[in-house]
Amino acid sequence: DAGVTQSPTHLIKTRGQHVTLRCSPISGHKSVSWYQQVLGQGPQFIFQYYEKEERGRGNFPDRFSARQFPNYSSELNVNALLLGDSALYLCASSTTEGYGYTFGSGTRLTVV
Amino acid sequence: EDKVVQSPLSLVVHEGDTVTLNCSYEVTNFRSLLWYKQEKKAPTFLFMLTSSGIEKKSGRLSSILDKKELFSILNITATQTGDSAIYLCAPQTSGTYKYIFGTGTRLKVLA
Numbered sequence: 001d002a003g004v005t006q007s008p009t010h011l012i013k014t015r016g017q018h019v020t021l022r023c024s025p026i027s028g029h030k031s032v033s034w035y036q037q038v039l040g041q042g043p044q045f046i047f048q049y050y051e052k053e054e055r056g057r058g059n060f061p062d063r064f065s066a067r068q069f070p071n072y073s074s075e076l077n078v079n080a081l082l083l084g085d086s087a088l089y090l091c092a093s094s095t096t097e098g099y100g101y102t103f104g105s106g107t108r109l110t111v112v
Numbered sequence: 113e114d115k116v117v118q119s120p121l122s123l124v125v126h127e128g129d130t131v132t133l134n135c136s137y138e139v140t141n142f143r144s145l146l147w148y149k150q151e152k153k154a155p156t157f158l159f160m161l162t163s164s165g166i167e168k169k170s171g172r173l174s175s176i177l178d179k180k181e182l183f184s185i186l187n188i189t190a191t192q193t194g195d196s197a198i199y200l201c202a203p204q205t206s207g208t209y210k211y212i213f214g215t216g217t218r219l220k221v222l223a
Contacts, residue, residue, distance in 0.1 A: 004154075033210070042116075042200050042213030043155070056210045088153065100146065101211065103154040 002026070004093050004104035012110045013081050021076045021107045025093030031055075032074040033101065034066055035090040043090055049074055081111045114139040118201055118214035125191055126222050133186040133217045135201035143206040147175055147186050150198045150216070158186070158199075191221045 005024045013019050025032050031050040035043035048056035049068035063079045072093075078085055088108050092101035115138045125131055137145070144162045148155035159168045161177035161184060168175050172191075177184045188195055198218050202211035 031209075035213075040215070042202075042215050045210040045212065048209055050209075058210065090154070100144075100157065100160050102157065103148075105153045108153075 006104040023091030024073045029093035031094045037088040116214035122218040124220045136183040137203040141206040143204040145203045148200040
């Protein structure tokens with residue numbers, strides 16, 4: 001079974017640009033969550049989706065948005081990128097509503 | 113405000129030593145607590161704890177939760193160099209179903 005897959009693995013963007021990160025959950029997992037991990041810190045919760053509905057939102061500005069598709073894959077969008085958005089973005093999936101996660105390898109975003 | 117504090121922040125030991133990693137938390141509507149090991153990118157799951165006083169064990173690793181005193185510990189016995197990693201604990205709040213991660217404990221095991 002494939003694990004949680006994220007794309008791209010690395011990305012370099014310029015301040016002010018927009019970025020879309022993608023995540024495919026483990027087959028059968030209906031819940032997807034997004035986390036941001038800045039160097040030296042633990043992952044910070046951004047969003048959780050379950051059955052295509054947003055079930056939780058962390059303390060992030062409106063520049064961050066996400067959605068979940070009928071096949072349970074998900075996209076995280078970030079507009080008007082700032083230098084401080086540089087981080088590892090982790091996607092995690094689970095079978096029930098966030099009860100235990102399997103993480104993907106993440107997307108390393110660098111904003112210059 | 114929800115809070116997670118892990119200690120120590122970093123630890124250097126020699127192979128064969130036993131280590132205890134601590135996680136104290138204050139979250140509203142506690143649901144469960146997870147422990148993860150992070151080596152390079154993806155955190156890998158170690159334990160999920162929901163009940164106080166019941167030790168979870170996997171090989172040389174074990175963990176226990178105290179819901180009254182609001183802490184959890186992760187023990188690693190007979191450490192190996194492959195145990196070198198950041199260990200993250202994350203209590204979960206019900207309602208939003210989010211996990212709140214601590215900063216982690218960076219463990220380095222020397223040969």
